Amino acid sequence: MEKCALITGASSGIGAACARALPELGWKLVLTARREDKLRALQQELAGKTKVHTVVLDVRDGAAVAAACAGLPPEFAVVDLLVNNAGLALGLEPAHQASLQDWETMVDTNIKGVMYCTRAILPGMVARNRGHVVNIGSVAGSWPYPGGNVYGATKAFVQQFSRNLRADLLGTAVRVTNIEPGMAETEFSKVRFKGEDEKAQRVYTGTEPLRAEDIADIVAWVASVPARVNINNVEVMSVNQAWGPLAVHRS
Secondary structure: OOEEEEEOOOOOHHHHHHHHHHHHHOEEEEEEEOOHHHHHHHHHHOOOOOOEEEEEOOOOOHHHHHHHHHOOOHHHOOOOEEEEOOOOOOOOOOOOOOOHHHHHHHHHHHHHHHHHHHHHHHHHHHHHOOOEEEEEOOHHHOOOOOOOHHHHHHHHHHHHHHHHHHHHOEOEOOEEEEEEEOOEEOOHHHHHOOOOHHHHHHOOOOOOOEEHHHHHHHHHHHHHOOOOOOOOEEEEOOOOEOOOOOOEOOO
16 A cells, blocks of 8 residues: 655755655655745656655644645545654744744744644544654753753653653554654754854764754654554764763764
8 A cells, every 4th residue: 555654844854855765665745845946846856756745835824734734635635654844943042132033933833833734634544543643853852952942842842742642642553753863964053043054064063963864764764663663752863962962072
């Protein structure tokens, strides 16, 4: 049976890497993101490898999420794997100096976006008694660092939300996994520093951070273990990082 995966934030980074990895295991894809040009390019790249349906979507818009999920074409309407990947960090200022607007954007994306997408897709999974919700969290949900304030708090929500989802789903065959990457070189820091490339690049100077493909490999693995197995949580860092976002070795 051909299975369908829906990936949010699929236009770049971990989301795009998941879109490239999952077809190798036979998944067809629904790819959502805000940047239509990036989605179209990825769809063209994957042509011939799998079936792809794209949706321009901002996960912060609950009504748009509900409409998009309800309006999927019949061929893509049964979603067996939801990868809640869309998320971001903004700013690194201490709490008393941080932008309230940045805080609200992180809450709306990292918390509400995960809620909206999960609530739209989960009832179908429960009705079919199969499916898998994979949330992309962060080690920042467990380990604090200066300037992490609301970003870390949103990822702590993702961690606890994942645990409680699994508790709610006890007695069903629907699985839930929270994957918590450490430092990974994607557009993450570029977004955090609002396009200041030099500042963003300094985050990774002298290190060998995780790559988006490393996380996509883990997503593919947790989605492919036997149906009786639920991988609850995966915390993953590069060998240049130890416990805590600040414990980074630089050469």
